[in-house]
Amino acid sequence: GGADSLEDESRDYDPETQKTLEEIDATQNEIDSLNEKASEEILKVEQKYNKLRKPFFEKRNELIAKIPNFWVTAFVNHPQISAILDEDEEECLHFLSKLEVEEFEDIKSGYRIKFYFDENPYFENDLLEKEFHLGAGGDPASKSTQIKWREGSDLSKRLQDQQNAYNKNESDSKTSRKRQLEFPRTFFTWFTDHGDASADDIAEVIKDDMWPNPLQYFLVPDIEVENGGLDGEDGESDED
């Protein structure tokens, strides 16, 4: 701690200064200790309210389950999530039956986003989780469920093929490497990407914006994506 670094200090302070610095350090230790107590109390408040909110989130999920395509509609109406939804992925998300965001018991060390799926033609999993936690070095890290794609339905492979074709094209036209990297993210590339868990904007938007109040996004009028809307008798929106 601070006292150690004061003692270790090879610099020669005059005795009076040294004494004052030690007193500053002692006062600082009192402040640090109060900071820790404050953090602990705040954590307890957050834990208490997480418990109090839980039954309402569960009730909300039961109600949401009664509304067909609730989550895919909310996702499509959300500006940042919609921006990464590929058309095939949007079709796939029609099978998303339940979303949950769970903070770890101690809150500060992480959270997981749980996507529950009905039986579907894309993959065998009924639960896809993306989890954010503190890695070995104490830095934010993430991991996610391995998706068991059904044969011929691997959307990530389809997207990878598109990306390769796009990159080849860009490479042929001799544009910069930077440009190549600008191929848009998609939902499943986001889901499987663990490159910078400390700045996962999509995960943060789901945790801090979508999950706290999804109804507002379900209700946003967006003619293109309405069931029975303007773009076809099957109620699908294929233009973005």
Added chain:
Amino acid sequence: GGADSLEDESRDYDPETQKTLEEIDATQNEIDSLNEKASEEILKVEQKYNKLRKPFFEKRNELIAKIPNFWVTAFVNHPQISAILDEDEEECLHFLSKLEVEEFEDIKSGYRIKFYFDENPYFENDLLEKEFHLGAGGDPASKSTQIKWREGSDLSKRLQDQQNAYNKNESDSKTSRKRQLEFPRTFFTWFTDHGDASADDIAEVIKDDMWPNPLQYFLVPDIEVENGGLDGEDGESDED
């Protein structure tokens, strides 16, 4: 609120869906209400600990006052603050006798940074404050004490002259406008700048890093800036 937007919705949901949406909305209102209560409780914890910390901050300031050049040394040793310190400004900050950061009583609406100065050859003020608050539209805004520079000692004017000369130079050499704006910020241009109060990195560093524990920066060894160091008998550091 949500109930209103449900009623206002011109969309025709079937009666069962409409009922379920209203139930989701009611559940959401319960969650929102718990969120508000949680925020209030957390605010009370923060206020309580601000009160408990106060006497220790005051004692720390009394002790710091006994150490000559404590604050200028801590500033010069801090990587981000040091980066904006012009050489003349550093001389001026030798007269900085006390620093205080005060959060507003309700915390969330703002804070002020108070720089107390001894009688000095640069300006007449003995207190320079930069305050961050919520402006008319509810957005972060800042204001600061008007500095009463003594004749011939206006550092901001001196710096403005340098900047003008720099810009003229850049303009003569036909470089872009962007380049012109890259003239480095200085302490007093920061102090008087209210362009983007929502992203004032220097103010945040002072509030969240320097003020919580200045001793660590005072103690960081930095030969260039030590009093009686390597760079001159007057204890000044003129290279950065």
